[in-house]
Amino acid sequence: MTSPHSRGARRAVLLLSLFAASASAAGSAAAQGPAPAFGNASTIVVSDYGSGGTGYNNPRYTADRSAGSNYSGVVNLWFRDANNVVQSACTGSLLTGGKILTAAHCISNVAYTSFTARFYETGTGWVDVQGTEMVAKTGYVTGNVVSEHDVAVLTLSSEPPSFARTYSLAVGAVLGQTITLAGYGRIGQGVSGDAYSSNQLNDNALLRTGQNVFETTCITDLNDGTDTDNCATFASGLAATRGGILLADFDVGGVDPRFTDPTPTYSDGLCGLLGFCTPSVGNAFEEVLTGRGDSGSANFLSDWTVAGVTSFGWSNGSVVARLGYQAGYTCVANVEGNAGCQSNYEWVNAQITTVPEPASLALVGTGLLGVCGVARRRRALAQTSTDA
Numbered sequence: 001m002t003s004p005h006s007r008g009a010r011r012a013v014l015l016l017s018l019f020a021a022s023a024s025a026a027g028s029a030a031a032q033g034p035a036p037a038f039g040n041a042s043t044i045v046v047s048d049y050g051s052g053g054t055g056y057n058n059p060r061y062t063a064d065r066s067a068g069s070n071y072s073g074v075v076n077l078w079f080r081d082a083n084n085v086v087q088s089a090c091t092g093s094l095l096t097g098g099k100i101l102t103a104a105h106c107i108s109n110v111a112y113t114s115f116t117a118r119f120y121e122t123g124t125g126w127v128d129v130q131g132t133e134m135v136a137k138t139g140y141v142t143g144n145v146v147s148e149h150d151v152a153v154l155t156l157s158s159e160p161p162s163f164a165r166t167y168s169l170a171v172g173a174v175l176g177q178t179i180t181l182a183g184y185g186r187i188g189q190g191v192s193g194d195a196y197s198s199n200q201l202n203d204n205a206l207l208r209t210g211q212n213v214f215e216t217t218c219i220t221d222l223n224d225g226t227d228t229d230n231c232a233t234f235a236s237g238l239a240a241t242r243g244g245i246l247l248a249d250f251d252v253g254g255v256d257p258r259f260t261d262p263t264p265t266y267s268d269g270l271c272g273l274l275g276f277c278t279p280s281v282g283n284a285f286e287e288v289l290t291g292r293g294d295s296g297s298a299n300f301l302s303d304w305t306v307a308g309v310t311s312f313g314w315s316n317g318s319v320v321a322r323l324g325y326q327a328g329y330t331c332v333a334n335v336e337g338n339a340g341c342q343s344n345y346e347w348v349n350a351q352i353t354t355v356p357e358p359a360s361l362a363l364v365g366t367g368l369l370g371v372c373g374v375a376r377r378r379r380a381l382a383q384t385s386t387d388a
Helices: 339-353
Strands: 011-018 074-080 086-094 099-102 115-123 125-131 133-136 152-155 178-181 208-213 216-218 247-248 299-300 306-316 326-331 370-377 380-387
Touching: 086 115, 086 370, 099 306, 099 339, 152 339, 178 306, 247 306, 326 339
Parallel strands: none
Antiparallel strands: 011 306, 011 370, 074 086, 074 115, 086 099, 099 152, 115 125, 133 152, 178 208, 178 299, 216 247, 247 326, 299 306, 306 326, 370 380
């Protein structure tokens, strides 16, 4: 699909994709051990744009996984069925009390019975901790690609490794600040999107990282009205309080590549329609966007508190996380005046201190890639959903 550069284009057909990865989509399924190796070992989709850089193989995007490092509590999540076969993967982060923060869509739809949280320490290797307790936030509707309730908490069955740090949720403003993204998902460069497998389902998986900026907020369900009804615009001044979905786009040097790229994707969005056109962080090489398999990964502020959870992204057919695209993150910060963010903040903290009863431990499901079609007619957005 292509669309003209003009902001006045009549229609641009897009897709929204949940950022989970299935074993079949990644190339193989793992039973009780790691799957056969495939692809390149890395994760985050990076810009590396126009300057002859080395892309996702650039060491700048490889996270430090030494004991006690800021990334040591970011985990690669494997979800298993009743036969102990790994069926899908996401990314999570360690909270206090042996809890793992991730996305609700990672555990919905299919009856997964257990998960493996894979911690990694440089020089030691992988430490796997199992669990069976998985709870999605009340209000999350299975298959709803865009939801401000897309957050879940998992409980480890034994203690996490001592080298792993724990994270807490952010308090205060989150828009306009540089955020750190880190995940075990698919990889690529901005010009191609998350085009390559990442070894997420075997022992060669690497944790990749980069930065972006949350520019605005939206409320649940972008399918019940116009963009401006559901997302804050620059003119409205409502960005900090509009809703519990945080949006970030993938631009370069402050220039939206949709108006300069030889194969533009669409003519509206954060920059063209909503009026949020902030510069990229640092320089063109620093800005990244999350891809499939990064679902559930934490979005960190500079003090390493968690502002959001990776949820969904725009795509064009099978191409996800390309330059000019944008992605949505479930707000879990305590942002004054934002009911969506505060609701998630309070729910997650309640899970940390609550011991679930047996009857409440069974909400489990799919990390399979969910896709829905979205047709934009100027300022209106309608959405239908199918599973892939």
